[in-house]
Amino acid sequence: MTEIVHPLLRSIGRGLRHKCPSCGDAPLFRRYLKVNEACPACEHRLAQYPADDGPAYVTILLTGHLIIAPLLLFPIVWESDPIYSVPIILGSLTILMLAALPRVKGGWIGLMYALGVNDQDARLHTADAAD
Ligand SMILES: [Zn+2]
DSSP states (O other), rough: OOOSSHHHHHHHHHHHTTBBBTSSBSSSSSSOOOOBBBBBBTBBBBGOOOOOHHHHHHHHHHIIIIIIIHTTTTHHHHHSHHHHHHHHHHHHHHHHHHHHHHHHHHHHHHHHHTTTTOOOGGGHHHHTTTO
């Protein structure tokens, strides 16, 4: 059973703002989705928190449920000419997902920090246990 070892909302909030979940002062990423190896301010090792595909799944889940499903309620979406509506919708969704993904990844890393899950826990992964 995983216990919360750091304040949950504070850690996730700092991650969502692209800040180190430990100190909240330094940037979490050095590039678009590349996590700093260690925090430049507090030297906390940030690369130890696994993200894998979790942020991508959460981003797709949020986009699908909060944007695409409600979008289908508007008749203009399915009554308009697809030549115009499909590029506009797909372009908007692409921009939205590219903007949301680093925030979700930051929040995910904040969650891993709060729960104390790190790369040492990789042995608990069921696919690895099968080996
Ligand atoms: Zn820090």
